[in-house]
Amino acid sequence: DVEVPESHPRYESLLTRHRIEEGVEKGITSKQGLIAQGRGEAFDYLLGERTIPSAREAERVAAAYLLLAEHPVLSVNGNVAALCPGEMVELAEASGAALEVNLFNRTPERMQAIVDHLREHGAEEVLGLTADGRIPNLDHERAKVDREGIGTADVVLVPLEDGDRAEALAAMGKTELVVDLNPMSRSARSATVPIVDNIVRAVPNVTESVRELRDASRQELEAIVEAFDREAALAAAERAIREGGEE
Ligand code: PTJ
16 A cells, blocks of 8 residues: 555545555546546646635535436546545435446446446445436437436536547436536536536535434525526636636
8 A cells, every 4th residue: 555644745645646546456437537537636636635615615516416317317427436436425425316337337246346346335226227217319339328317317517428428428418517627618518507516525415414404495496596607617617727716
């Protein structure tokens, strides 16, 4: 194990990088996942490695959507499984959402390794292995989902998603909650709720908001959702990157 001194100015970032490396070693994360992480880190650095206010608001809106949903699903890929497995399990429990492993580069070995990894982190049921549903207009392997999971979900949290798949899910009419550090990515742009934040900070924040809003009425939740302006959230994130500050 690599020892990172806590006093290091970029301690969190180095720890996160180390988790991705371990994910690759365990057969959970793809090699492309390393590249994706590097890209994410660059945006996180420009954002100041913090949750900007507009992202925190989007996280609260995402929580309201999860609580309003009939059939919410949290999608887990190789990066998410390596970075925050326990936090995803906690969010699933707090919100009543199902967990589904859903890979861009799908292999049976990695599917199983991630299902096992989530179970080790306390998940009871993990969807994804049945693969009896399809996302229209994607090639075979990339289209696979579980019918009783993402296939019939009304609200889906898709962290670090590839642009084609994010757009295809949006075209199916799903409410997409996308966590992506790049506010210019097609995934963020096709989202109902773009959350421009690091997944390691975003998931615990959404869970915190779910707990705060658990006793809110449907009317209150609907008001939160309706007040959200996705274009303004994307613009605020871009501004934070360009100007090193926000709002
Ligand atoms: O495990 P698989 O096979 O499903 O593959 C997962 C990856 C992430 C490799 C795959 O979906 C992929 O190639 O994604 P992209 O197209 O590289 O997009 C990933 C997006 O997530 C980029 O816009 C990154 O900036 C962003 N990103 C990377 N790390 C983080 C992140 N966003 C939030 N938190 C991060 N830690």
